[in-house]
Amino acid sequence: MAIKVEHEMHTRRKGRNIGVGLLLTGLIGIVFGLTVVKVLQLDNITQLEKFDHVARPQLIPQEEAN
Amino acid sequence: MSDMSVQETAYTSSATEPGMSDYFALMKPRVMSLVVFTALVGLLVAPVPVHPFIGFVAILCIAVGAGASGALNMWWDADIDALMKRTAKRPIPSGRVPAGDALAIGLALSGFSVVLLWLATNALAAGLLAFTIFFYAVVYSMWLKRSTPQNIVIGGAAGAFPPMIGWAVATGTVSIESVLMFGLIFMWTPPHFWALALFVKSDYGNANVPMLTETHGRDSTRKHVLIYTLLLAPVAIGLGFTSIGGPVYLTVAVLMNAWFLKGAVDLWRRDDAAAEADNYAVEKQVFKISLYYLFAHFVALLVDAALRLNLGAV
Known part of the structure; x- marks a missing residue:
């Protein structure tokens, strides 16, 4: 039997593979879009910064700092 | 191997x-x-x-x-x-x-x-x-x-x-508005489905699935359609008195419920012999009305929401 570079299965499942690829690409787009929208909806960027587990003195309210 | x-x-x-x-x-x-x-x-x-x-x-x-x-x-x-x-x-x-x-x-x-x-x-x-x-x-x-x-x-x-x-x-x-929207579809489903079951020859019996038309008979199904249509009307019209209702929705709800109810009464008044004589014309009509019914109610809600938005913006 001749050895083929591409397995017959790849040809047979081409449509399904392309479909799965498009769905995964769409999912990436959705997660990216959600991230952009959610970040832009924050009133104050410190709301995002406080989740990065790094001490940031500028996050302490002014009255507590004094 | x-x-x-x-x-x-x-x-x-x-x-x-x-x-x-x-x-x-x-x-x-x-x-x-x-x-x-x-x-x-x-x-x-x-x-x-x-x-x-x-x-x-x-x-x-x-x-x-x-x-x-x-x-x-x-x-x-x-x-x-x-x-x-x-x-x-x-x-x-x-x-x-x-x-x-x-x-x-x-x-x-x-x-x-x-x-x-x-x-x-x-x-x-x-x-x-x-x-x-x-x-x-x-x-x-x-x-x-x-x-x-x-x-x-x-x-x-x-x-x-x-x-x-x-x-x-x-x-x-979850609020009264969303509960009534739920109630609208919940109460609408049985008369919609049973009107269809009356004129479509199904083979649920072959699969041992108990359907009202087969377990209780077709006359009982006609009565059930009427009862559920009667119970549906206050839910549908009641939604018009909540914050998402408005003049368009209320008008549509009153007219559509009257139309649906008239169809259900016509359907209840006749038997299978009469239905076979005119090839289930009333049953098909009630099913068609049920499709318009749900679509019209939800479109009317949208129209009232759009009107509120426009009036609010003025």
Whole structure:
């Protein structure tokens, strides 16, 4: 039997593979879009910064700092 | 024989491979369209604005969740689907998709849609979607469908949840408005379905599925259509007196309920001999009215919401 570079299965499942690829690409787009929208909806960027587990003195309210 | 050669044989011996369209058919696209429409109305009429992209993702999640429950339903019902003419061509009984694939897709998409809806919106909306999938796949498909002729009444709740989920996406709450939108679809489902059952020759009997037309007779089904149409009217009109109602909705609700009720009375007054004589004209008419009925109510809600928006902007 001749050895083929591409397995017959790849040809047979081409449509399904392309479909799965498009769905995964769409999912990436959705997660990216959600991230952009959610970040832009924050009133104050410190709301995002406080989740990065790094001490940031500028996050302490002014009255507590004094 | 090595493992590789076993796999090789398995791959090459299958005559046909399921395509994306076969997997899509598992998700009951026609049911999905009603789910998308009612969920979208629930979301748009809510008093809290939603970012368009988040709204789009929410509706997509609700649609995928509905599709996932459809796939789980097809997996569970594959045995009886094969016995009935209407369902024998579905992907599993026709042999296009293995039953295990439908189960895997149903479970995976259920998890995907609920988690993504939670991340995109809130826990209440995601919880309601999870409950809807559970209700349709387990309570309706696995339990009620084969055990009681009231299956369509209680199972109809699964189709009634989408506007409530849409509302929860926007507001993060359940309120009288969303409960009445739920009630509208819940009470509408039985007369809609039974009107269809009266003129479509089904073979549920072959599959041992108890349908009201077969267990209680066709005259009793006519009476049930009338009773549910009577109970539906106050729910539908009552929705008009909440914050999402308005002059357009109230007018449409009164007119459509009068029309639907007249059809149900006509249907109740006659028997099967009269129905056969005119080829089930009244039964077909009541079914058609039921389709207009639900569509008109939800469109009217949208129109009133648009009017409120315009008046508020002036």
